[in-house]
Amino acid sequence: MKNLKFGIAGILFGIILAKAEVISWFRIQEMFRLESFHMYGVIGSAIATAMLGVLLIRTMGWRSMSGEEIVVRKKPFTKGTVIGGLLFGLGWAVTGACPGPIFAQIGSGFTVVVITLLSAIAGTWVYGKLKDRLPH
């Protein structure tokens, strides 16, 4: 049951993603064609709001609900940041989805995106399998 709150947070997140149309393949095409500000506005204002929220938590010294000190997960730089980033970018423009929107596209009734999800899981698995042989 301790996970229920994350399920509810996910539902809210999914509602917002769908209502903002950021799960739309068309919107992603429009973004990469620089023909709409919509996606840039969504991502930009999301970053700005998140930044303010994190700043507030830090300056107020707030802790998590269970009383722990809030830790920020480190994002290390490797060659994969660049190579993997480029590969994901290619996939983002084809599927019109990053991982969150893959789940949302399925929920929106495009059940065939289950294939995209399975293939993304396969891609993750192949990365795990080849990890030590890839440049990092």
Place this chain on the structure above:
Amino acid sequence: MNFLKSPWPWYVAGPLIGLSVPLLMLIGNKALGISSSLRHICAACLPGKIPFFQYDWKKESWNLWFAGGIALGALLVLLFLGNGEPVALNPSTISALKANGVQEFDELLPGDIFNWGNAFNGIGLLFFVAGGFLVGFGTRYAGGCTSGHSIYGISTLQWPSLVATICFMAGGFAMTHLILPPLMRWLLL
């Protein structure tokens, strides 16, 4: 009610998405990031003897609940909060996509591409299989996706996430302008 049913503008949706970062910190000391769920699914279902998948995925199961919630949230929009209108796209986007063979513009995704009839043909191989593989492989290799790097990473002032985001965009521009148009014309026209 009208507001709930019509698509939300960026200045409403963006800040709400951004709030998920401090929200997840406060409710469970968690870092926003959805691509990790794909790794947990591998660790749970098919870890093999691969070291990358040898960890206690159950400790990270919140992430799977979050991902499942996303699908459910989108379903709720489909059932109760949709307006059934096509996406209000820039007309130049529509005409460019039409020239590349897209015919249906009345839903969130082009129905003539994203249907089960294409599950086992070249269209599906490109849009579902190859696309999905690149998303899964690329995000894990990069250590995150749009949520984990672009929103969480940048908002916590981590420069590698900014580099990752620039690379996401570069890959997307290359695909949209150079690679995808000839493939679409070949497969769809």
